[in-house]
Amino acid sequence: MPVYEFFCRKCQEPFTENMSIKExxxxxxxxxxNHEAKEVEKRISSVHTVTTKKSLTY
Incomplete structure (x- = not known):
């Protein structure tokens, strides 16, 4: 399940949330x-993926 990063403008604190893509x-x-959703903004974060194929080097 993806982990998303958010920031609360009211308390000035970042937090993460495990949510499905649909959620x-x-x-x-x-x-x-502070349990309010209207003061929360989404943050852009890095992505980590694992693949089974090896990278090709030229």
Missing amino acids: HDERTPKCPR
Whole structure:
């Protein structure tokens, strides 16, 4: 399940949320400190993937 990063503008704290892609598209999570969703913004984060194929080097 993907981990998404968010930032609460009210308490000025970042937090992460484990959500399915469907959940992420349907709702904004609530801040774990002040429990409000309207002050939360999405953050861009890095992505880590694991593949079974080896990289080709030329």
